[in-house]
Amino acid sequence: MNGLRKYISFFRIRFYAGLQYRAAALAGVATQFAWGLLTLLLFLTFYEGNPDAFPMEMQETAAYIWLRQSFFALFNLYAFDSTIFEAITSGGVAYELTRPMDLYSMWFTKNAALRVSRTMLRFWPILVLAVLIPAPYGMMLPASLAALVGFVVSLLLGVSVACAFLMIIYDITFYTMQPQGVRLIFVSATELLCGDLIPLPFFPSWLARPLSLTPFAAMSNVPYRVYSGNIAGAELWQSIGLQVFWLLVLVALGRCLMNRALARVAVQGG
Amino acid sequence: MKLYLKYVAMHLRSQMQYKTSFFLTVAGQFISSFSALLGVYFLMDRFHQAGGFSYSEVLLCLAVILMAFSLAECFVRGFDAFSAIIANGEFDRIMVRPRNEILQVLGARIEFSRMGRLLQALCVFAYAVPRSGISWNAARACLLPLMVVAGAFVFAGLFIIYAALCFFTTEGLEFINIFTDGGREFCTYPLSIYGERILKFFTCIVPLALVQYYPLLYLTGRSENWQHALAPAAACLFLPLSLLLWRVGLRHYKSTGS
Numbered sequence: 130m131n132g133l134r135k136y137i138s139f140f141r142i143r144f145y146a147g148l149q150y151r152a153a154a155l156a157g158v159a160t161q162f163a164w165g166l167l168t169l170l171l172f173l174t175f176y177e178g179n180p181d182a183f184p185m186e187m188q189e190t191a192a193y194i195w196l197r198q199s200f201f202a203l204f205n206l207y208a209f210d211s212t213i214f215e216a217i218t219s220g221g222v223a224y225e226l227t228r229p230m231d232l233y234s235m236w237f238t239k240n241a242a243l244r245v246s247r248t249m250l251r252f253w254p255i256l257v258l259a260v261l262i263p264a265p266y267g268m269m270l271p272a273s274l275a276a277l278v279g280f281v282v283s284l285l286l287g288v289s290v291a292c293a294f295l296m297i298i299y300d301i302t303f304y305t306m307q308p309q310g311v312r313l314i315f316v317s318a319t320e321l322l323c324g325d326l327i328p329l330p331f332f333p334s335w336l337a338r339p340l341s342l343t344p345f346a347a348m349s350n351v352p353y354r355v356y357s358g359n360i361a362g363a364e365l366w367q368s369i370g371l372q373v374f375w376l377l378v379l380v381a382l383g384r385c386l387m388n389r390a391l392a393r394v395a396v397q398g399g
Numbered sequence: 400m401k402l403y404l405k406y407v408a409m410h411l412r413s414q415m416q417y418k419t420s421f422f423l424t425v426a427g428q429f430i431s432s433f434s435a436l437l438g439v440y441f442l443m444d445r446f447h448q449a450g451g452f453s454y455s456e457v458l459l460c461l462a463v464i465l466m467a468f469s470l471a472e473c474f475v476r477g478f479d480a481f482s483a484i485i486a487n488g489e490f491d492r493i494m495v496r497p498r499n500e501i502l503q504v505l506g507a508r509i510e511f512s513r514m515g516r517l518l519q520a521l522c523v524f525a526y527a528v529p530r531s532g533i534s535w536n537a538a539r540a541c542l543l544p545l546m547v548v549a550g551a552f553v554f555a556g557l558f559i560i561y562a563a564l565c566f567f568t569t570e571g572l573e574f575i576n577i578f579t580d581g582g583r584e585f586c587t588y589p590l591s592i593y594g595e596r597i598l599k600f601f602t603c604i605v606p607l608a609l610v611q612y613y614p615l616l617y618l619t620g621r622s623e624n625w626q627h628a629l630a631p632a633a634a635c636l637f638l639p640l641s642l643l644l645w646r647v648g649l650r651h652y653k654s655t656g657s
Contacts, residue, residue: 170594179446320434327441327442
């Protein structure tokens with residue numbers, strides 16, 4: 130139990146740091162809301178133009194878009210913890226290694242905490258607004274109690290998968306020492322594949338089906354669709370199972386890469 | 400002008416010191432706008448039309464906006480870092496130098512890696528123009544570059560407004576992103592598809608519709624109205640107006656004292 134407490138306090142430090150920027154959060158909420166509204170209008174135009182080709186219910190799509198806007202900070206792939214990159218490139222990682230803590234768990238916790246705290250300030254104003262505006266623009270309530278529970282569970286799993294995925298990018302920085310380029314390539318490809326730009330059901334089916342088995346689909350895609358009942362029943366269990374599977378695989382891979390990098394770590398300068 | 404070219408040469412040399420990083424970032428920029436392009440492709444492939452506009456017309460619209468945005472970004476993104484320049488007192492030093500302030504702010508940051516997006520815009524242009532199904536004549540051929548230039552003017556104006564607002568708030572305002580990055584994202588499609596009110600907003604307040612929707616009507620032969628063809632010229636007025644705001648802000652400037 131004592132071991133876990135260290136990570137909990139790390140989580141709390143980062144959590145409170147993230148809560149400091151309230152004005153930024155307000156501006157963020159306004160931006161996310163306007164962005165969501167425009168996206169919704171775009172999909173509505175497509176829906177009205179050709180309802181038969183629409184792969185989800187309009188209501189489900191609206192829920193997907195509003196959830197994406199609300200929990201943007203949770204899954205925002207562009208938000209890295211810059212202190213970690215600094216630690217790697219400046220050699221500060223040497224200090225981190227002297228702490229009596231496991232480096233992987235520590236960094237994983239830092240990342241998760243920053244995301245959760247940023248989201249805490251931002252998600253509810255957007256959700257409340259989205260529920261209040263009328264259909265077809267507004268957001269539905271959860272499809273059922275089971276959908277709500279499934280949503281919460283898969284949301285937590287999804288964030289963990291996203292953090293484990295990002296840890297691999299940090300690990301790669303040990304080898305390249307220049308984070309920008311690699312990061313941008315990784316992140317922009319991932320942004321498309323995990324359904325951040327357009328929901329996965331809107332992909333052509335030859336691509337959507339294999340993609341649904343990958344770790345990309347195990348991030349935000351599952352919770353956003355579980356909420357509206359777009360994923361339910363047996364498919365729900367399968368999706369959550371895949372999330373657990375990818376979480377284990379990515380954490381194992383991230384740890385392995387980190388251990389190998391640390392074995393040959395060369396601290397630059399004094 | 401000579402000074403600006405000197406800044407350009409300086410930044411080019413400094414960024415060429417890290418060649419791998421530079422080319423990786425260019426590649427990253429390229430992939431990033433490529434995935435946006437794929438998103439559009441998937442949607443258009445499924446629905447065939449967006450509010451009455453065909454895939455090739457949307458592609459042309461996308462090329463114009465992407466090109467305009469990346470041009471503006473290449474040269475004017477220096478204003479993006481402006482909140483930092485104000486916060487750390489760097490702007491005081493700029494003010495005491497006997498040179499134009501705008502030029503110095505611009506010179507503070509020129510990112511050549513943004514060329515990735517420009518390169519992409521050129522590719523999309525090369526693909527979209529022959530397939531657009533537009534029957535070209537002299538007027539229409541002149542209109543296309545005008546749209547790009549006017550679009551770059553509007554985006555440049557937005558970057559300047561962002562910086563000018565920093566005079567009042569010290570901190571950068573994230574909200575302007577909805578017009579800069581958001582503008583690039585949403586103006587992929589002719590703005591009419593978002594409905595009457597949004598179109599009005601983007602006509603009268605942030606004149607992005609003037610560089611894509613109205614001239615596009617003229618290009619595709621939906622309209623013969625010469626006013627639609629001249630809309631981009633009117634959009635260019637956005638830049639002097641934003642410079643005016645910059646002047647007002649400059650007079651209001653109080654140092655942060657750091």
